[in-house]
Amino acid sequence: MADFTSIVRQVLHELKETSNTVKIFSDRGKNLTADTLAQLGETLKMNEPVCVSVQDDNSGFKKYACTTPVGKHILAIAANIDSSASVVQDQITEHQCKLLVSFPERLANVVAENQYSTFLFDATLYWERLCDTVLLFNFSKAQHTNNCEGVQVDTMHLLNVLKVVTVSLLRRGKSDIMMRRLGALPKHFFHGDHFCERFVRLMEAVFEASKQAHFSLKSQRRAEVSNLWHRWNSLLLHLIEKRTEIKAAILSAISVLINAPSGNNSTQLANNMFETICVHQLSVAGPTRTIARTIIRDFLPTVAGAADAKSALTHREQKCFTELFQKWENKEFVTSADLSLNIGLLHPVMYALLYLHKEKSAEGRFPDAFVGALLNGVTIRLDSTRGPELRNCAMTVAAAYAALFVTSADGVAPLLQDADFSAALNEWMKEEPSTSQYVATMSTATQMKMPVAVELGFEVRVSSLAEPFPLDPDEEYHFFVKQDQHREDKSIAARTIDAPVPLLQLDSTDAPLPSFGQQKYIKDELDEHVSILSSIRECYNALVGVGRSPNAQLHEVQEATESGLRGLSDAFAKLRQRIGSDLFSVVGRETGPLLAVLLPTLISLSIHAPEEQKQHLVQLRYGIMVDLIVLNPPLALNQLGEMVYRSNYGIYQRTELIKAIGEAASVLSHVEVAPVHAASNMTGDEQVTVTKKLKRVYPPIPTHELSSDCRTSVVVSEGKRTRRWGNAVVERQNRTRPKQYSNLLGDVAGAFVAVFLNRLDADYFAFFQEVDPYTPCAILDSLTTIFQGITNVRHVAAELSEKNFDFFFAVCTRHPNLSVRKAAWAAVVEVMRTWCGVAPLWIRRKDGERILNRDAAPYRSLVFTKAWLSALEVLQHTCREMVQKNDPCGRTALIAVSTLRDLVCDRNDFHTMLARVEDHISGE
Template sequence: MDFVTIERQALHALRDSSKVIKIPSDRENDRTADTLAQLVEKLKMNEPVCVSVQVHDSRFQKYACTTPVGKHILELAARIDCSGSVVQDQITENQCQLLVSFPERLANVVSQNRNATFLFDATLYWERLCDTVLLFHFTKAQQADNGEGVKVDTKHLLKVLKMLAVLLLRRGKSDIMIRRLGMIPKYLFDGEHFCDRFANLIEAAFEASKQLHFSLKSQRRAEVSSLWHRWNSLLFQLIEKRAEIKDVVLSALSALINAPAGGNSIQLANNVFDTVCVHQLSIAGPTRAIARTIVKDFLPAVAGAADANHGLTHREQECFSALFKKWENKEFVTSADLSLNMRLLHPVMYVLLYLHKKAPAESRFPDAFVGALLNGVTIRLDSTRGPELRNCAMTVAAAYATLFVTSADGVAPLLQDANFSAALNEWMKEEPGTSQYAEAVSAATQMKNKPVVAVGLEMRVSSLVEVFPLDPDEEYHFFARPSHSKEEKSIAAQTIDAPVAIVQLDSTEAPLPSFGQQKYAKDELGEHVSILSSIRECYNALVGVGRSPNAQLHEVQEATESGLRGLSDAFGKLRQRIGSDLFNAVSRETGPLVAVLLPTLISLSIHAPEDQKQYLVQLRYTIIVDLIVLNPPLALNQLGGMVYRSNYGIYQRTELIKAIGEAAFVLSQVEVAPASAASTGTGHEQAMVTEKLQRIYPPIPTHELSSGRKPSIVVSEGKSTRRWGNAVVERHNRTRPRHYSNLLGDVAAAFVAVFLHKLDADHFAFFQEVDPYTPCAILDSLTSVFQGITNVRHVAAELSEKNFDFFFAVCTRHPNLSVRKAAWASMVEVMRTWCGVAPLWIRRKDGERIFNRDAVAYRSLVFTKTWLSALEILQHTCADMVQKSDPCGHTALIAVSSLRDLVCDRDDFYSMLARVEERALEE
């Protein structure tokens, strides 16, 4: 009996039993149990799957399977013809979908019978399905021909198996698939046949983890979801548990990455390398065994040819850059899970051993990674989280000194410390033949006051010739504990900023340079307070760094208020210099704060009188907007998960959504100072006056003024009068023409993706709720984004066309009337942006929208065929709504009429122009 018949009979029997009136004396309750038990027997779920393959010819092979599911898969493959039509592929995919979703459809029918006492084992069904898929993949063909089996084209069978694997993995069955892969007999993991079929399985996993096409998910670099990283993580866990297949699987992965370019092979190879050598080492926190396998066994096979300038291949540089960037990330050290910090030690140590083994004669650590390595060690040595982080730092420091520092004066002081040498020896115990690195180098250093060679490590002598980042050729003194005499001499030495003689730099008693950039030129807020220092202090005040656990409520409120005011002042100055070098530098330095600062701001509890509270809430909103403007990629990535998170209230979520739209509006109109004004004498004088403004007392409380009056008052010292002299300069500046630049075009896709890239079945529920606040706020912010990119034509048309389906779906299918009306208004703006017409409604500084009477711009007006087709769809939809007396029909009629007027106005304009030309020719 085939699978379709078994399925139909079981579902009919279960539906019939649920309709029967239950009598206590009857045994109707056993009907469902009997039906499900017979179903398990018919599907042979309690029997192992057996697959046989026989060679028939070069194209076809005979396949046989003992289970109805396997026979059904063969039937699906045999039905596929060579036409390659889209309809045929869709039919096959639907059949595969029915096969994978059978336990869920069965559960829906069983749930209708409340008295059911037997449960269907869905996990066992999926395990048998995975066994069938894997055995069809890897079973080798035999030469014997006994006449049994179904003749199937191998390519068609692989196509069906790929569809099934994709559907299984998208349903979260990757752990089942990997577990069943580990139970395949060892003789199937061999030869070229396994490598070819394993590549097909990896392609299926990659296809399953690709981001959906809806709303520009492919704009991100990886283009894959977390499913892809989980699949590869489970795969490496499997080969560590089953060592006999380790070499074969690694060889197949290496062959996949090193395969010649063709089709999608480059994209697949890059993503395999990225998830294994970048994500697994730097982000996932691998175990020691997995880190050893990736660095020692896998990376050398896929590294490729080395770069003559750097000595490292492109793939090695990509892998090590991500690892050391994570190693020196202070937020990761201080805030991330302690176990992840501990597991990051293993990849770093194996990379050190890898780099030394790569060029043992030179023993030179790459210059690009020295600063990050030592900076990470410094952060961990200064950390107060626990002795584990200090132990990690001492292990890496001792390994670096042992492997790459050849000066006896540099190695001896550090390795003579019992803690450093003990930490290194403890870690090295699990590495065969390398357990006594530190002891060997320390003993050799005590016997000879010269460069030594221990355990095959060639040392070399160098001197300190640069400030941070340290040169890898210098003597290694950073982690050595200086003696009292050195401390006294360093106190009397000159400061780092003062000129230092070359002799003093070569001396081991010279003061050590400071690490990290503290501030930038021309970044002071006033009274010698730098922007970076101000942002850091405000961050500490808001997050509570250094705050006593017994702090009173008024102390917390004072810290919150001071933090909000400080960030407002700092970001207020930066907003005036968007796009400048200072703005970009501060954006780069404050990037790690965004992930913590945004959730902290939106979750603040403000305890103050009502007027003061409203002012602080407005400050918070402005700061969130400025954070998005300061670093759009990081901020939008963080907000993408916060907007749909259930632990935020409706008002918090609405505030975040409005802030995103406001940030898009700010980026769309960035004022650019004309270069001519800065070069003239008057402009230079004005710039000097602005830079030398001093605080006067008593200060004017500008926070209580409206936004329109703030620019007219400058709280500083004037040229002629005590208070109002600079107002003359302000009035003079207003007479100059203003130039604006649109910076929204480069990040517009990210702004749209914040709202739409997670609109799967769960998140789309926000657009189906009765409550209209969240959907309307999202539509309003999306409208602001599309209005802002109207003049960025290389972005606007494509982005509008790709997201038309979403707005059309909300217009027609949302259950709430208010949301449908708002969607029609947004649809008008999207269509106008698409064809190049200015927005119909424009936003003022206070947030109010007013009608734009100069909306038509004929120079950029382009009606493409796709745009006209979209307008035709809207017209038909509007006609149906009016005919059915839909409550939203009047709004839709106005929206479609305004769009239709654009076409009519264009036609009238050209017809009038043609008449004028005809009259001119007649005259």
């Protein structure tokens, strides 16, 4: 079976060839794209259930196997994770997982390029199979066997990959699919400690996908979640409502999660979990009656905790019921909110009354803190004119409160003897299941306080609760339908792992070769017919010393070093003109394994030559490192991230590495797009004619009167000094055409930033000490270049700037070196400008000099978000404190803040001017 990467590459290549093929009218009926997509579905085994096997031998190692290419690709990603656990490695893993999740969208984009094709790929089925794979890898238990088959993968690496895939799926809006596939798992998956442990990891992934980034310092940050978090938990509660057999297991797992010992991440997750279930679901979401009963009766007692001596309620119970009764007494909610939400709020309030009476009221008293809110809500609804439903809710709550908490018989009898109040309470209790513990509670409390006549009627009503019908009004009426479970049972049965699933293992001869095994690629030829991969391999051997004699002399080593540097420089200089092409991608992929050795070798080279020649070779080395980063950013940055903070490199070596990273980011942010020549759309004969026309033609030089030596010299120099012959005219025309540029930095900007910010804490630059301001300043300079390069990539720039504002703010205020603090304030200005969408203030030229960008404020494109304005307020407050304390960096901070403040004022002035012009025009 072909791996997922090969399948995707082949399908995308075939679809692109189909879209580029010139179709005549008779061929348009042949839908080659549909055949390709249908074959793709079979190749990916989308029509087959996912089967996962987890096997464990006596040695303790686990082996995983999966029958689908997607599952094998996930195992391959996990197997390729090294033990370094670097941030760049995490970026690579995240990028690979995003490519896996976004495959249907990328496929649709390729199909859309062909106007005669239709996208017939079932994307929903693809994501369902992907969710099945993730869930089965998560919840499958290991089977103990002596003969294990599969791929040996570190379980923690696999769980990390599954977490990244889950985060990517949920952020793309696939929570419904994920929850639907979770509900389709067999019952035996939802048992034991293994399920609780893996369920907590699943919820951590959901929580990570729901987090919203903020600008403030991480020590002061409070995790806030998006609506995705509330929607996921709402779907989870609806799943419990439908599948009652797994209700106890899921509630137990959630209770374990919330009651877990305190920790940085676990505390945030537990607090948000309790907040969304016991506060948001009850007070905001408008739950069904079954969900409200489940939360208050079954779930809240397990997570409430212990109360202190001063209060009968625990902190969590107070938080839950305070929000609930505040919503109940909110007049605006009663008068303006949707009527169904008002009616739905009755169920949480009623179950709260029953819970407080049964669990927390030993003396039969209602908590004093909630009495006012409860009675205010009843009064507002009784006086409301929106409809009889609200009056009915008020009478139900009032009758229940009187029956449960009013101790005086004179006070409760008139209320319960009222036909409307009594009927409302009886109507609500009629729909309470007979197995509910609250039926006996309400019956006993009512019997003790009601007169005999009323008591008999209420007893008859209670006796009717033993009947199986009527059903819950919120439940779907499926009791008379015989569900067609054949297809689902078949799918579930095939996914069980009770028995080990034997999978054919590839022989060692059939395994994929190392990446740099091939020395030549089909398109690996430049204009001068130079084989790039062979040239790079030879230069690599010369620099590293492969095949060199141990007794080699110094001059031989220097000659090999110089030839290797010049060879790599020439190859990359020609290749840089094709950045983003297929040839560039192939060369970058094939040279990836060399980077781990080539980059440390380059930075450690000892060059012995005259000063002028040495400076030239150092510049060649610097350019080669930049080209290597541009060729394969993820792998190169992964290697450089370890080298920058390695103690065996000097200050100047580290500074050179850091500058190379910034230069590579600058190159990727401004890549010229090669024009599509008209010859590509011509026939073969026409292309040959055009090629012949572009062949260099030189003027005839008479040689019949010259000697043989002169004739030779004329042939050698023919056409070298001509002006208007050859392709001079064509080149002058190309020089005047408008150039188009593309920004390739946006896709890998996160990896560039992660090279420097893999340890974000207060003592970040402690590694360099105070005596080394050069390296921190170089890091800030390269980071500034990176953020300047992604200004026009708005879907990346705003989020990345907001997420990393903490680092720059910490350096501005906490670094011990004055030069570094001043450089950090200059960097903060550029990061804030990138965040709001304005062009850089300073532009760095090729010679390294920075010049002021005077056209840097396109007022129409500025976006000052709430987080940006809050960050500006923090900077202003910090600047004010520094000026008051006569901080030596205060003047620099004042200039930086004033520059940012000018953006807001200029934008306001610009819009004021436009408004005046429009008023003037309308007045005329």
